[in-house]
Amino acid sequence: MAKHHVAVSINGEPVEYLCSTRQTLLDVLRDELNLTGSKEGCASGDCGACSVMVDGRLVCSCLVMGAECDGKSIDTIEGMADGEKLHPLQQKFLEEAALQCGICTPGVLVAAKALLERNNNPTETQVRYWLAGNLCRCTGYDKIVRAVMLTAADMRGGA
Template structure:
């Protein structure tokens, strides 16, 4: 199968990539760009481990084709806390021990940051429903929810 030339912005940088027409954005990120922070847990949009944002909108990278990213702005876990400082969501995940194995963590952080950009003062219930598309099998979600609420509080100042 021939490949297509796709131009997109990934974590602020212009990126050109060749991808097959049937290749998902997730496979493009992981296999063509070496951005393996975005994880695959199911490939059917059910687990959220591959959460990224596309033009600011939260999507499962496994449900979008690479060619559909043409001209779009993609943000992945590698673009969060890129500077010397961690993002408050990342820091509170660490301080609250909101991860055990850590495979779901990049997806949760991308999704939680996106929530707080849209809703800086979410209730516990709003956090739980926003993150209902991200599966974690280790923590029972308790510490994840607390970490997001604490990050929200800090970010509101």
């Protein structure tokens, strides 16, 4: 059958794409739009490496159909920095060495940003449960959780 013509906003820019019903939003981002910052680790919503925001809500893009996104606003890791300026979370992840191999990092950053936008003073437990769907096999999560909490503290201090 014919492909679906879908118009969305990605990182604030209008984008149109064609996709088949079987293509997920992640497939569209990676294979049709060359936005490969979102990663596929499982294709079943278990690893969170494909995390993006759809209409302001954190989701796994592997569990969203490309065809259902018409009219939606999508934010990916590629839109996280403000031009040349890293988002405070990105900067803190570098300073705190909160990444080792880096494959989970885009998804973790997108998810952490969604948390801090809701709660700029999360407890360690809240950070850990919020990020429970973002698997990391390298770090043991220690430096990730620290970086998120330190960023939150900075953001509170600066507000």
